[in-house]
Amino acid sequence: MTDAAKFTPRVLSGIQPSGGLTLGNYLGAMKRFVEMQDESGLETLYCMVDLHAITVWQDPAALTRNTRELAAGYIAAGLDPAKSILFNQSQVPEHAQLAWIFNCVARMGWMGRMTQWKDKAGKNSENASLGLFAYPALMAADILIYHATHVPVGEDQKQHLELTRDIAMKFNHDYGVDFFPITEPVIEGAATRVMSLRDGSKKMSKSDPSDMSRINMTDDADAIAKKIRKARTDPDPLPATTDGLRDRAEARNLVNIYAALAETSPQAVLEEFGAGTQFGTFKPALAELAVEKLSPISAEMARLMDDPAEIDRMLADGADRAREIAHPILKRTYEIVGMVGA
Numbered sequence: 116m117t118d119a120a121k122f123t124p125r126v127l128s129g130i131q132p133s134g135g136l137t138l139g140n141y142l143g144a145m146k147r148f149v150e151m152q153d154e155s156g157l158e159t160l161y162c163m164v165d166l167h168a169i170t171v172w173q174d175p176a177a178l179t180r181n182t183r184e185l186a187a188g189y190i191a192a193g194l195d196p197a198k199s200i201l202f203n204q205s206q207v208p209e210h211a212q213l214a215w216i217f218n219c220v221a222r223m224g225w226m227g228r229m230t231q232w233k234d235k236a237g238k239n240s241e242n243a244s245l246g247l248f249a250y251p252a253l254m255a256a257d258i259l260i261y262h263a264t265h266v267p268v269g270e271d272q273k274q275h276l277e278l279t280r281d282i283a284m285k286f287n288h289d290y291g292v293d294f295f296p297i298t299e300p301v302i303e304g305a306a307t308r309v310m311s312l313r314d315g316s317k318k319m320s321k322s323d324p325s326d327m328s329r330i331n332m333t334d335d336a337d338a339i340a341k342k343i344r345k346a347r348t349d350p351d352p353l354p355a356t357t358d359g360l361r362d363r364a365e366a367r368n369l370v371n372i373y374a375a376l377a378e379t380s381p382q383a384v385l386e387e388f389g390a391g392t393q394f395g396t397f398k399p400a401l402a403e404l405a406v407e408k409l410s411p412i413s414a415e416m417a418r419l420m421d422d423p424a425e426i427d428r429m430l431a432d433g434a435d436r437a438r439e440i441a442h443p444i445l446k447r448t449y450e451i452v453g454m455v456g457a
């Protein structure tokens with residue numbers, strides 16, 4: 116199937132409003148969202164996936180606040196409601212409606228193999244929500260309800276995007292149509308997998324119990340500097356080439372973060388500092404760069420959060436625009452499936 120020809124390029128991605136934004140979300144996802152928005156010829160939709168967030172318990176007041184804060188983060192990072200469609204998932208009911216169809220397309224075995232499910236449900240899967248198990252079918256619906264062709268995400272979402280392709284292929288095959296595109300993941304940049312500052316084998320996450328493990332987008336300059344100063348490294352200095360970082364997860368992580376913030380490559384960072392540079396020198400430079408890049412974003416987020424009604428208006432407008440695309444695609448899906456009255 117030649118999707119590129121049949122489907123107009125359209126970008127969709129989402130972030131869960133399940134806690135504060137981290138540097139991992141920013142470098143792995145949001146920064147790329149802005150770059151794709153500003154590339155000509157691409158229609159871009161970005162959502163706050165509140166229906167995904169509640170697959171694990173969310174305090175209602177916190178969910179409301181986190182959704183608005185994420186919207187503020189999108190705008191502060193450079194997403195423009197005049198260029199991109201920004202909305203929260205639950206305001207566009209077509210996501211949940213298509214997700215039901217996909218629940219009937221996806222197989223239990225596919226879902227059971229998802230590593231995020233295995234990690235999050237752990238040994239206590241009997242007690243996990245049914246929504247957590249079905250999570251990737253809803254994610255496929257988020258994407259395919261717009262016939263999105265490109266999805267910028269961090270490395271951890273690769274498997275879910277493969278499943279999205281499997282769902283589209285099975286639907287097209289079962290119903291004998293060429294209706295849903297086979298979406299391309301866009302996993303690019305120097306920091307597609309930002310690791311914890313305390314443990315180079317774990318990804319930086321908003322749900323890590325240790326706040327020292329992550330940089331939050333709302334951290335002030337002192338907190339950022341302290342977290343980077345205390346970040347785990349090994350005793351060796353910077354090597355000459357990225358090959359020398361291969362078995363040094365913590366050191367590699369800091370170099371990658373620097374490269375992503377400076378919009379350059381890890382190799383260029385090593386050349387700029389020079390082989391033999393100690394972390395005692397590199398860490399303050401990294402802290403300074405992080406503060407320079409992140410503090411305007413957090414200041415703008417705080418300013419936007421002073422007017423939640425304006426955020427809500429912006430999201431309502433985004434949802435209206437999203438529904439204009441989603442509604443006819445859902446209607447056509449119902450017709451294909453054979454539902455009377457579609």
Ligand code: AMP
Pocket residue numbers: 129130131132139140141142143144145267268269270271272306307308309310318319320321
């Ligand atoms: P989540 O916070 O799980 O909803 O993730 C939102 C987006 O941020 C997804 O595209 C993730 O892949 C990306 N992301 C989350 N954590 C990281 C990380 N540590 N490094 C790179 N990307 C990340």
Ligand code: TRP
Pocket residue numbers: 127128129130131164167253254257258266267268272275
């Ligand atoms: N599962 C993604 C995450 O946790 C969030 C997400 C939900 C998403 N729906 C999406 C990402 C659609 C891209 C496209 O990071």
